[in-house]
Amino acid sequence: MDKWLLKLPKNKKNHESNEGDREVEASSSSCTVVELDNNDIGSEIQPSISAIEVVPVQEPVIGDAIATDDANANSQQMRNEIEVTRKRKINTNTRAQEIEAIDLESDDHGEEAENQVSIVRKKKRFTYKFRDSWLQLDEFKNWLKRSSKVQNNNEFAKCIICNDDILAHKADICRHSLSSKHKKKFSQVAANNKIDNVFGKNTQLDLSTRRAELKLTGFLASNDLPFLLMDTLEPLCKDIFSDSQVAKNISIRRTKATAIMQAGLGEIISRDLFKKFEKPGAFFSIIMDETTDVGSIKQCAFVIIYFCEDKKKVVTRFFDMVEVASGTAKDLYDCLRNTITSKKIPFENLVGFSADTCNVMFGEKNSVFTMLKQDLPQVVCVKCSCHMIHLAASKACLALPRSVEDLVRNLGSHFSRSYHKQQKSMEFQEFFHVKIHKILHPSVTRWLSLQGCVDRVLEQYVPLREYLRETVMSDPSRTTDEMLLTMNNKFTKIYLEFFPTLWDS
Template sequence: MDKWLIRESENKKLQQVLIMALVMMSIIPIHNNNNNNSGEGTAIDKGEGRASVPTAVVGLPNNECETQELHELEITNNNSDNLMVVENLIDDELGHCSPSKRLKVHANIKQKSAQHTIRLSKFCNSWLKEPEFAKWLAKSKRQKKGHEYALCKICNCDIIAHRNDIRRHSVSEKHKYNYNTIVNATQDTNFLTVDDSIKRAELKLCSLLASNNISFLFMDTLCPLMSDIFPDSKIASSIAMKRTKATTVLKENLASVFKNELYEIVAKPGQFFSLIMDETTDRATKKQCAFTIIYFCEKSNKVVTKFFDMIEMNGSNASELYKCLKQVIVEKNIPFSNLVGFSSDTTNVMFGEHNSVYTLLKSDLPNVVCVKCSCHMIHLAASKACKILPRSVEDLLRNVGSHFNRSSGRTERFKEFQEFFNTEIHKILLPAMTRWLSMKQCVDRILEQYDPLEAYFREEVFRDPSKTTEEILDTFSNKFTRMYLEFMSYILGLLTEFNKLFQFEVPMFHKLKSESQLLLNTLSSNYIKSDFLRNMNVFDLDHKNPNIFCSLDNIYLGIAANESLAELKQNASEKDISIFFKKLSTILY
């Protein structure tokens, strides 16, 4: 019986020593069996590896914060100093025990220390609602070995996510000084955030630049000017934005937001859309391809057209272009099957019969609708028809424009002739190489300045003769050149007005048939007998049937051309007039 009591007392002694060792090693918190919540803890600080070790009894948690603090105990398992203290304590307390018993206790403590899971400091969101922390505390993005940190927005520093550490920082001299400085500088309770009205104004200014194609350098002048003009406006005086910030806000913030919103809309199943694809035609070394999307917006309840994307290309053949088309859709997680319409210019690489973007797209999406660019087709029709005209007329437009282009001396000398003939001081335009309808403005300008130009080139040939200036003068001296230009102005004017129908920002499908019918009626009435036009639908007319054509004398060339022709008939030979009508009839027929 005595041996049993001695062994029982030794076991209790070993348990007490083991518990004391675990406490000193900061491995486990001790809970009072009597649920006494009045115990206090002692913090042992050792830098970042500090461990909060309770030396008295800690009660069970009663709320979220107390539960959080139990999880906030930072434990260091590899603390050699604590381990040495524990071993010395065991040797002192168990000196009367056998060596094997003491070794067993040492091994048990080391095993429990190695197996114990480290408790990490976690940020408690309820701290943000407490009055003493709400104004300046936030959760930090910093983490170290799984431990979370709190952020002081006033001092801009991180604090370990522990209530005592946060309170200790709040009463520090540094925090008090920074807090008082901000409070004295402004009475705004929201001093930590930028006013939403100022943000809104800055974003709208950036949107203004983008929507109106204004240079970012304009912001260097606009913002100081607004502050000076509106001194009583808090918003205008608080805007701090120049070209660098405006560029960053537009590219990094607004652009990404708008694009992501668009991509989310068209990525929905059943949200069908069409794409317009066009590659750049400039002289840059890098080729780019722009995409415009057309889809039905449920929010606005209408069909909208928006910029989709612009990417750089390595090549310009059909396979490379189709690869870019597919990539620009798939990489945004948009179902390729949502594409139901495709449009582009009428080049062979886009709409060729055998190997083109059109054929590759049809192989993957048989039901996709492919429509050629209407504007481009109108340009091609005008360009092909005007090839019947004498080559000298088109050369005249280009050579005259090139003669005055980037030459201030020639422009100044030509002003003298403009003043002498009492014409408007207008610049001579250079026609675009890729758009034939741009000839309309050039033709009108040449007709406006016809007499001053003819006189100018007469002097230019005498002063500095060259082959180009002599050809220009010969064309101006031709009696029929003015009539050709007047006829071109009339015909190109009809096509230009029809082309504007396809440049509206809103759909104009309801006007397409009526406008097409009006254009065909106008063109047909110039050379087809009126009886056939009154009795038949213009869409059913055989425009190549010579039996319904008017005679050459009755062909309508426009008001200006007909007046010039009436004057010319008195001075020109019938042979020249007949040749003129035959060339024009080739265009109309």
Template sequence: MNDNNLSRLTEKITVGAMEDEEDTHRTPPKKKSRVEKKKTKIVQRFRDDWLEKEEFKFWLQRVPGNLCKARCKLCCHEYTADISVLRAHGQTEKHREKEKPLKDKSMKMTQFVQRGSGIEEPLSIAAKSAEIRIAAFCAEHNIPYAALDHLSDLLKSSFSDSKIAHKIVLKRTKGTAIVKNVIGETEKCRLAEKLKITKFSVLTDESTDISATKTSCLLARYFDEEEGKIVSKFWDLVQVLQPGKVTSATAEHLYNNIIASFKERGIPMANIVGFGSDGCSVMMGVHNSVASRLKRDLPHITIMKCICHSLHLCASEACEQLPRTCEDFARNIHNFFNSSSKRQSEYVEFQMFSNVEVHKLLHPSQTRWLSLATVVDRILEQWPALLLYFTDQWLTIKLKMAQSIYECLNDPFNKLFFFFLQWVLPKFTGVNKYFQSAKVVITDLHEVMIDLYKTLLYSFMKRNYVNSRPLSEVDPEDKVHYLPMAEMYLGVQVLLGQQSRQVQERLDLLTHFREKCQTFLICACVQIKKRYDFTNSFLENLRIFKPKNALSSIEREKTPSLIPLLVTLPRVCEQENYQDVDDQWRRLCSYPLGQEIKALDTDLFWATLLSIQNEGGVHLFQNFTEIRTSVFRILNSSHTPTLQLRRPPKKNYIYIYKYNTDFIYKK
């Protein structure tokens, strides 16, 4: 090899080695990464065939507007519409607990009730129904709501196999809320809706409970189409006095309470056609009373005093004419036994020995004179046993009270007074009880009052004088027409008792006894005449609404037209309807009715008459029957409410509302 070729080869090797050395110090080039394409995830949509699957059919449902979601009806939650997600939810403990009763009973979804945003299971609904019933039971029977704190636990332990009992969660707070906001409010709303479309009368009475809280109770009397009769429903219980604000129960304040109670529920004042209350001046005074304000704002409204209150006042005034010893004697007997268990036990032996009923001695009321009637009956029933017992007590312990009672028991004239009261007081209590009936008895009011008044007049006045003139013209204080003392009728027992030797020996005391009884009868008749208007043609004409009179041809001759009655009731019937009402009234007595209809009570008779139609479907007696129902709801034929309330809790306004809702439920 020549030198030139060798030198070229050596140069190439040297250059190549230098390039290799430089390459080792350079940063190696980055490797190109392989780009992988992401897989697109397929979004699962809700499938209708899932609803048919056994594992989903009880609880799965679509979500409207979103096909990628599914909803659990039991848990009220939404989930991704993925079958694996849904199955995982179905295995949770909370879900399985809710689904178990459905699978056990194989219930259909149509048995679920929609509530709010979710659907409640039937077991929960049954538990809530039980809670409402339990709360209502406490309200109806005056059971303290504090008892509910222990009742739910008692039910769970007593009925361990009941799923409903284990679902009940009811304490005093919840029970009170149920009665206040559910039962009471619902019933009052229903009643308000009825009063908005029907005419009614208002009944009211005030009462002071044992905690010295004065309240005013309001009732509405109307014709209930659902029940087909006249009903009196509790409306409101208003606290009359408010400490620091209202300290006097004035007529203006009471009137505003009544009107506001109806207006706040949107009830038209034009629907009020009658008002009934007791006869106190603040309610029934001529110039400044609740009645005078009603007449001013509601023209032609019918106002009537409660007949039961009036009869009580008549009896009270008359009883004050008798010797005080009669009432003191009754009170002393009760007080002697009341606080001693030993005396009561000893007295039972005397009752058994005397062969009388083992009954307790009663206490006469301080304010209700008519309660004296039952006290008198009990004392006369126990008279033999009382005489033996107090003879023994007077001889042994020699107490002053025992001696006083012993002397009264041995006084024949004292016993005569009790015989007289046993005869006369039931005359008042019988009428009072009759007009407290839930039935419509207003049609009998005038006849019953006439019968009571004449019965008392015939006892001490000559019959010819009483029968020869209208009752309104009979003067009970006219001594010219009095019967001789010996001819007065004071009851059978008095007639027999007057013949005893002990009585005949003291003619002066017998005369005194007869004078006192005569004074009682005179006072009773004067009070009845003062409080009841025997010239009231409206009350007299109400007798035509009794079924037997409405169907009688003889009565039709006496009352051929209803116009004299209708003109007194402009709030009940408009003049343009007079002719239709009169035609139907005249047609009634000749219309063929079955015997079963004629035998019905007054309410049911007129309700049946209202439904009678001709072949064309026209009601034959609709207008006339509506007038009848309006007349019946105008007046109060039963006693206005007197409330006897328990001691309230500290927050009195809660107490008032509680009883408000409790009374609504009971009615």
């Protein structure tokens, strides 16, 4: 049968080993050794004494004398073990007493005691801390900073170029600086012009250059010229004003010009305008029109009319242009209201409203006009005079023969895409001693463009008629025949003369 030695703390001796024959030795003050067999180990003793050690003992097998010697040897070995265990226990008790002593002293020397304890803790575990001195190193100073990230008491550094957190360990940071990702990004950033260089040194020359760029952008915008023109204008200025340092420094093309106008000048001009109406009593009127642009997006344009204190006269200015979801009266009214209130302008300052005469705007029921009257009973609503004149002129033109307007449109189409016909027409103009002018083509949607075309036809009437007479012979077509027939009609010129009187009235 296997034998076991049970080493018990002294205070458990009486409780666990009350059977005197099993007790073999009590060699130290703190420990008692009890001999057990397999039955005891497997049964009720083992679970109840978890704090004690169970050591297997070799059964003597050769003879009694040897067995006795072995037993003595085993006893000696066990004594040694017990001694070591006792010393360990004493050491542990001493450390526990030391810590307890620190705890007791902590009432009197709180911080000091805490520091001591923390020193004890620090010794237990190593943590990485960020060092500010790294920021001064040449290889780190341009891209490294302290990170706010802390994990398991380990601090982190941050690469501001890669936006990566790196463990605050110098070897790790060096490894990051040598990575291909970091090197690639660093070379890109190094090639950039620093923001300090752009805004930091504002010399008189810089200011003059910025002013010139703003003026050029303003020139394009105020003359309705495309920003694309800046691609030509800038090199042209440099070429013409070659002795000017300002012209040499100008650096502006269409992209910059567009950005300056949209985010710079446009913003500032609009803000100055809106500020005038923020106070209660700063009255104004609004003209509103909804249209569909070439991209089939519905847009609503607003023009503001007000009395300018500085100029001492009524001024008309562009106010805003916004996209609208639909063209219903409710949506258009909401759009009008939002456009005004979003600029911190009191809606009550609106005293006049004008729009085209369609039902959505001025209908008797459920129109922008009726909704506006509900909110602002004092507002004056005027149907747009330009739209009304247009309607009157269109109505008057119905009395004119169709052939007159056809003549103007067909003449425009006839000359619009033919260099040969234009050259031939110029010969007739020279012969009849009239100004060398192109024949204009009326725009499809803009009714005001027709007047310029009529004026031009009247100016070139005789050479045009003679040109058509010659063309009918050399290059006959039905349209040319019709045009010549109309121009030969003596009433045509009278009808054409009637157009300008309509517009002048």
